[in-house]
Amino acid sequence: MEKREEKKELTRTTLKTENFSMANSTFITPPPPPTTTSDIDQMPGVFAFSTAAPPPPINSIFDMIPCDIIGGDQKAGSLGFMDLLDINQDFGTAASLLDWFAHNPIPGSQQQQTFVPSPAPTLPETSEVLNNPATPNSSASISSSSNEAGNDAFQQLKTGDQDEEQDHDKTKKQLKPKKKNQKRQREPRFAFMTQSEVDHLDDGYRWRKYGQKAVKNSPYPRSYYRCTSAGCGVKKRVERSSDDPSIVVTTYEGQHIHPSPITPRGSIGILADSTGFGAATSSFVIPQPQYQQQHAYMYNSSPSSNITTSSTSFLPTFSFHQSRSDTPASLLRDHGLLQDIVPFKMRKEPKEE
DNA sequence: CGCATTTGACCGGCGC
DNA sequence: GCGCCGGTCAAATGCG
Numbered sequence: 596m597e598k599r600e601e602k603k604e605l606t607r608t609t610l611k612t613e614n615f616s617m618a619n620s621t622f623i624t625p626p627p628p629p630t631t632t633s634d635i636d637q638m639p640g641v642f643a644f645s646t647a648a649p650p651p652p653i654n655s656i657f658d659m660i661p662c663d664i665i666g667g668d669q670k671a672g673s674l675g676f677m678d679l680l681d682i683n684q685d686f687g688t689a690a691s692l693l694d695w696f697a698h699n700p701i702p703g704s705q706q707q708q709t710f711v712p713s714p715a716p717t718l719p720e721t722s723e724v725l726n727n728p729a730t731p732n733s734s735a736s737i738s739s740s741s742n743e744a745g746n747d748a749f750q751q752l753k754t755g756d757q758d759e760e761q762d763h764d765k766t767k768k769q770l771k772p773k774k775k776n777q778k779r780q781r782e783p784r785f786a787f788m789t790q791s792e793v794d795h796l797d798d799g800y801r802w803r804k805y806g807q808k809a810v811k812n813s814p815y816p817r818s819y820y821r822c823t824s825a826g827c828g829v830k831k832r833v834e835r836s837s838d839d840p841s842i843v844v845t846t847y848e849g850q851h852i853h854p855s856p857i858t859p860r861g862s863i864g865i866l867a868d869s870t871g872f873g874a875a876t877s878s879f880v881i882p883q884p885q886y887q888q889q890h891a892y893m894y895n896s897s898p899s900s901n902i903t904t905s906s907t908s909f910l911p912t913f914s915f916h917q918s919r920s921d922t923p924a925s926l927l928r929d930h931g932l933l934q935d936i937v938p939f940k941m942r943k944e945p946k947e948e
Numbered sequence: 949c950g951c952a953t954t955t956g957a958c959c960g961g962c963g964c
Numbered sequence: 965g966c967g968c969c970g971g972t973c974a975a976a977t978g979c980g
Contacts, residue, residue, distance in 0.1 A: 804953055806972055819971070823952090832971095 786846035794818060794833050794843055800851065802831055813837030824853045 789796065795804075795818065802820035810817045817834035829849035836842035 803951085805974090807954075808970065808972095811969070817970085821972095830971095 783850070784846050784848045786844060788836070788842050788844050790841050791843045792841070794835060795820070796833075796843065796845060800824070800829070810834055810837070815840065822849075822851060824851070827852050 795802070801823040803823045804818055804820050806819040807816050808819070813834070813836075815835035815837060817832055820831040820833065822829040822831075827849075829847065829851050831848070832844075832846040834844050836844060
């Protein structure tokens with residue numbers, strides 16, 4: 596009873612995102628990571644893009660948070676971010692992560708990711724990917740983690756997990772007697788942090804908000820969205836960091852089974868292949884719709900900071916163009932990108948608090 | 949009127 | 965077993 600009341604109270608906590616002023620669109624300084632440098636080094640799948648690109652336009656929808664914030668997942672932990680960051684995987688290196696990526700199309704997304712599939716060492720069990728989409732001046736990091744779902748989740752994803760998903764949705768209240776001892780398998784997730792004034796970033800897909808919950812230890816609520824496309828069970832969670840309100844953590848779950856309703860203009864390598872794999876290009880997709888453009892700028896030396904803040908552009912994409920057969924990491928290295936991609940924290944920079 | 953959002957209630961997993 | 969909590973449902977409400 597009283598508990599209920601309490602809950603209600605919590606649930607009622609509302610966030611007025613609109614209150615965040617554009618004025619403070621400065622690049623943030625991520626909270627100190629909880630891990631040691633070496634920890635980070637071993638952190639499966641955490642790597643960052645760091646570029647010397649010019650600062651992003653103030654009016655860009657958001658600024659990506661530097662990867663080291665990932666180390667600060669602690670705070671995110673309160674946001675359920677730990678969950679998101681289950682980084683206890685055995686991604687020993689960024690390379691393995693890349694390999695992993697190459698073998699595991701991440702949920703959703705029409706964007707193209709030109710990673711080269713290579714013999715995957717140890718496939719991460721599942722797929723929680725944390726990524727800080729990069730912006731011109733920011734860095735991006737991706738982390739991955741696992742849970743019991745393991746590869747199965749991916750298998751599902753590639754095959755018929757939609758069914759599962761739908762089934763899941765439908766059975767919820769009506770036919771709740773779901774397989775009891777079968778743990779609900781989590782969809783692969785992909786998350787990233789961004790610095791933004793708005794919570795719900797437009798990524799080119801249509802989302803319907805279906806819930807909002809107060810987050811423990813955080814004054815900010817978490818919003819739940821579902822892709823409105825019929826049959827597409829992709830979900831998205833959006834929450835604001837309690838430590839730094841300017842940081843928005845977006846988590847995608849699932850894989851879009853349809854192209855983005857909003858096609859980014861002139862997109863660089865946009866793939867309509869919903870499977871996530873461009874057969875001919877060995878590319879795979881990461882659920883990050885428009886961000887690609889920004890990223891492209893990064894490597895384009897074309898300081899066209901015309902990153903539209905409009906609803907159609909934001910999600911980052913890592914444009915790693917490589918030939919094939921080498922490990923992504925080495926390729927990156929070969930192409931002189933590694934330093935850009937696995938810069939600071941990931942590489943043994945002494946970390947201080 | 950149709951669609952999106954809000955929000956209280958409900959459910960299931962998990963830790964104690 | 966109980967309580968907490970994350971996640972979801974669905975009725976009510978808002979909006980174009």
